[in-house]
Amino acid sequence: MKASSVSFQAAILFVIAGMIWGFIMAISEDHSAMAAHAHLNLLGWVSLFLFGLYYRLHPSLEHSKGALIQVGLWIVGTIVQAVGVGLVTTGDNSGEPFAAGGSFIVLASMLLFGWLVFGSERAGVRA
Numbered sequence: 001m002k003a004s005s006v007s008f009q010a011a012i013l014f015v016i017a018g019m020i021w022g023f024i025m026a027i028s029e030d031h032s033a034m035a036a037h038a039h040l041n042l043l044g045w046v047s048l049f050l051f052g053l054y055y056r057l058h059p060s061l062e063h064s065k066g067a068l069i070q071v072g073l074w075i076v077g078t079i080v081q082a083v084g085v086g087l088v089t090t091g092d093n094s095g096e097p098f099a100a101g102g103s104f105i106v107l108a109s110m111l112l113f114g115w116l117v118f119g120s121e122r123a124g125v126r127a
């Protein structure tokens with residue numbers, strides 16, 4: 001399993017879900033879930049696709065446990081956060097722990113990505 005392939009395929013699923021959500025908001029003329037739609041698209045589509053591009057450009061990371069954990073955490077965090085923010089912005093405060101939990105998960109994933117990028121770039125500089 002390659003980290004880039006997982007990223008690209010999950011990103012496509014996220015953007016399809018995000019676009020359908022956008023249509024639902026537009027047709028219903030209820031934009032209260034806008035923040036959740038925006039986060040789902042920006043975390044799930046834009047960021048995840050960018051991770052995939054980085055891993056595709058750095059084949060040594062493709063099969064590393066760190067990259068697969070990073071992508072997996074990002075996918076889980078994005079789903080949990082989108083559900084939580086969606087609930088909160090539509091008036092259901094039971095979504096708060098999910099919004100917070102999902103946010104911490106994507107932060108942890110980004111810290112891991114940063115660690116992988118710094119390690120890879122520094123190794124590249126030394127080579």
Ligand code: HEM
Nearest residue numbers: 015018019020022023025026031034037038041042045046
């Ligand atoms: C079929 C595709 C899409 C539809 C129908 C759609 C629909 C919408 C709607 C109805 C809003 C609320 C606008 C408002 O109340 O001002 C919105 C906001 C937003 N959407 Fe989408 N969207 C789509 C795709 C995307 C994608 C692919 C992204 C990101 C890559 C995105 C990012 C955003 C952002 C950041 C906002 C918040 C804008 C603001 O703060 O004013 N959307 N979208």
